[in-house]
Amino acid sequence: METKKIRIPLFFGMHAEPGQLLSICAGALPFIILIAGYLYLSHERNLSNPDEKLMPTPAKIVTAFNQVAFKADVKTGDTIFWHDTGVSLRRLGYAAIISSVLALWFGMNLALFKGMNALCMPLLRFSSLVPPPILLPVLFLTVGVEEASKVVIIVISIAPAMTLAVYGTVSKMAGEQITRSFTLGATQLDVIYRILLPQVLPRLIEILRTSLGMAWYSLILAEAIAASSGIGYRIYLVRRFTQMDVIIPYALWVVVLGYAMNYILGLILDKCYPWYSKQKEN
Amino acid sequence: METIALPGIHTPNQLYIENLYRRFPDPKTGLPQTVLENVDLRVNPGEFVSIIGPSGCGKSTLLRICLGADLGYEGNVIINGKPVQFPDSTRGLVPQKYGVYPHLTVLKNVLIGLELKYPIWYRMTHKKELRAQAMEYLNDVQLAEHADKYPYQLSGGQQQRVSIAQTLVTGPGMVFMDEPFGALDQSTRERVQVFMLQLWEKHKMTVFFVTHDIGEAVYLGTRLILLSQYYVDDRGDVDEKGNPLRRGAKIITDIPLTGTALPTKVKGEKSFIEIVRSIAEGPGFKPDHREHVRDFNLAHSNSFQTLTALEDKTGNGNGRLKKMEEQMIRGG
Numbered sequence: 001m002e003t004k005k006i007r008i009p010l011f012f013g014m015h016a017e018p019g020q021l022l023s024i025c026a027g028a029l030p031f032i033i034l035i036a037g038y039l040y041l042s043h044e045r046n047l048s049n050p051d052e053k054l055m056p057t058p059a060k061i062v063t064a065f066n067q068v069a070f071k072a073d074v075k076t077g078d079t080i081f082w083h084d085t086g087v088s089l090r091r092l093g094y095a096a097i098i099s100s101v102l103a104l105w106f107g108m109n110l111a112l113f114k115g116m117n118a119l120c121m122p123l124l125r126f127s128s129l130v131p132p133p134i135l136l137p138v139l140f141l142t143v144g145v146e147e148a149s150k151v152v153i154i155v156i157s158i159a160p161a162m163t164l165a166v167y168g169t170v171s172k173m174a175g176e177q178i179t180r181s182f183t184l185g186a187t188q189l190d191v192i193y194r195i196l197l198p199q200v201l202p203r204l205i206e207i208l209r210t211s212l213g214m215a216w217y218s219l220i221l222a223e224a225i226a227a228s229s230g231i232g233y234r235i236y237l238v239r240r241f242t243q244m245d246v247i248i249p250y251a252l253w254v255v256v257l258g259y260a261m262n263y264i265l266g267l268i269l270d271k272c273y274p275w276y277s278k279q280k281e282n
Numbered sequence: 283m284e285t286i287a288l289p290g291i292h293t294p295n296q297l298y299i300e301n302l303y304r305r306f307p308d309p310k311t312g313l314p315q316t317v318l319e320n321v322d323l324r325v326n327p328g329e330f331v332s333i334i335g336p337s338g339c340g341k342s343t344l345l346r347i348c349l350g351a352d353l354g355y356e357g358n359v360i361i362n363g364k365p366v367q368f369p370d371s372t373r374g375l376v377p378q379k380y381g382v383y384p385h386l387t388v389l390k391n392v393l394i395g396l397e398l399k400y401p402i403w404y405r406m407t408h409k410k411e412l413r414a415q416a417m418e419y420l421n422d423v424q425l426a427e428h429a430d431k432y433p434y435q436l437s438g439g440q441q442q443r444v445s446i447a448q449t450l451v452t453g454p455g456m457v458f459m460d461e462p463f464g465a466l467d468q469s470t471r472e473r474v475q476v477f478m479l480q481l482w483e484k485h486k487m488t489v490f491f492v493t494h495d496i497g498e499a500v501y502l503g504t505r506l507i508l509l510s511q512y513y514v515d516d517r518g519d520v521d522e523k524g525n526p527l528r529r530g531a532k533i534i535t536d537i538p539l540t541g542t543a544l545p546t547k548v549k550g551e552k553s554f555i556e557i558v559r560s561i562a563e564g565p566g567f568k569p570d571h572r573e574h575v576r577d578f579n580l581a582h583s584n585s586f587q588t589l590t591a592l593e594d595k596t597g598n599g600n601g602r603l604k605k606m607e608e609q610m611i612r613g614g
């Protein structure tokens with residue numbers, strides 16, 4: 001007897017399995033609708049008012065972008081766009097490195113040494129609950145409005161959560177695996193540097209990856225409030241002159257940068273720690 | 283509790299346990315709940331001790347205590363002549379699960395045991411030998427062709443074999459194995475059993491081997507220990523408050539086995555089948571098949587039992603170290 005296999009639905013329901021092509025098309029659809037809607041509206045508004053600022057046409061955006069990205073500023077000699085990008089990325093980079101080192105060091109110590117845990121854990125739990133924006137004025141009053149304060153605010157907003165995440169990872173690994181390592185003749189230093197650290201590093205990269213969103217958020221906030229350059233500063237500055245044609249490319253640019261960072265970290269993870277993402281699957 | 287100075291308990295790779303209790307707080311009431319109750323055990327160097335018992339009776343707990351990974355016990359646990367120390371390379375472990383390092387390849391997983399053992403200058407000058415030795419062990423557990431894979435690329439049974447090789451390659455004087463062959467199919471299991479016996483013949487380390495397979499226990503061991511909470515004693519069935527008494531596990535059977543590595547075919551022999559059957563149908567495995575503490579089958583010559591006055595009101599079994607004393611008199 002000929003039997004027919006049941007049909008798997010393409011899109012609707014929990015059994016659905018959209019193919020690759022359909023997935024790409026479906027994913028692109030909301031973007032297309034958004035862009036089309038924007039183009040239509042900006043076109044309409046520009047027809048009725050040639051000075052339209054809220055929804056500039058693509059042509060206006062390109063012109064404005066050219067202005068900031070490729071023309072040197074008269075005063076400083078820098079091109080504004082690249083200068084802003086460099087400044088912001090530098091702040092972000094310093095903060096990411098400092099936070100990672102802090103999270104790694106404190107996270108492992110807290111998980112491995114009970115005394116350390118008793119000493120630092122309450123403070124860590126406390127500080128992870130303080131919303132970073134509250135600390136902004138305090139920081140500007142104490143550290144000042146120089147570069148350091150912007151890096152510090154990012155570190156404050158991501159390091160506690162990163163530390164707790166590292167702590168959780170190491171705590172879970174500890175116990176059985178440490179006992180086993182000792183029975184294989186490992187010293188305490190061996191356990192930390194040969195057994196645990198190589199397993200924590202990829203996890204740290206993953207934690208950093210998920211913290212990047214928060215890092216950007218704090219960066220933009222700090223720059224908006226007290227800075228004289230940087231992406232956040234620029235967006236908030238031009239907002240006063242309703243320069244949507246500058247804000248839009250900056251916003252898109254932040255998305256591109258965020259995506260690129262995420263991608264690079266993912267690449268490092270796959271290349272240097274091939275076992276990492278796979279092992280969680282089984 | 284007074285202790286008696288016993289002859290010969292300072293030998294390396296010897297284990298001496300007396301009046302061992304382990305209690306955990308009950309998750310609901312918070313009251314201590316006894317898991318191991320007044321356990322006594324003496325194991326001489328080179329014995330291959332098979333440990334069986336119903337699930338949850340405390341076999342893994344006993345191993346953890348012997349390893350020094352669980353210091354919450356009461357009583358005496360003496361290993362290598364000292365109260366049990368923190369885990370170290372004198373006592374190897376093949377855990378029930380999570381044996382291998384996920385960040386190392388199979389070969390590196392086995393090599394790391396050797397690398398941790400030797401100082402760096404030795405490692406640098408003997409790279410080839412160490413590697414060859416690791417490969418030899420991998421070969422013995424049938425994993426040589428998987429040497430460059432990561433653990434996530436292996437099946438559960440293959441990972442378990444890596445874990446076995448990793449521990450045994452370091453050559454510990456005592457090995458604690460917690461259901462090491464549980465995940466293996468019959469033919470692989472038999473090959474690894476033979477490998478295990480060959481190693482034991484060669485190095486005569488002291489082995490503690492937990493298994494759920496009575497046939498395997500009888501086949502491998504020189505001594506069989508049955509740990510179980512299903513027994514009766516003179517305390518009756520209720521505690522002071524009238525609640526049903528929950529006893530912790532004791533060694534209720536401790537018998538010698540043939541003691542030499544038998545060829546696999548012996549498993550089919552009548553006497554072998556007979557032993558396995560009598561153990562499986564004997565007391566300790568089913569809650570309703572219980573024996574009195576005075577009637578335990580403790581035929582092994584190293585076996586002894588120290589009962590409290592509550593457990594044994596007649597005092598007959600309470601000739602502390604009943605067998606040991608006899609032995610001391612006999613042996614001088």
Ligand SMILES: Nc1ncnc2c1ncn2[C@@H]1O[C@H](COP(=O)(O)OP(=O)(O)OP(=O)(O)O)[C@@H](O)[C@H]1O
Nearest residue numbers: 306307317335336337338339340341342343344378
């Ligand atoms: N850390 C702990 N806290 C509380 N109870 C525990 C703890 N560890 C073990 N137990 C209890 O002790 C008992 C014995 O556990 P154990 O793991 O030693 O059993 P087992 O004999 O190895 O069982 P299995 O054959 O299933 O592996 C169980 O009832 C368990 O609930």
Ligand SMILES: [Mg+2]
Nearest residue numbers: 341342378460
């Ligand atoms: Mg167990």
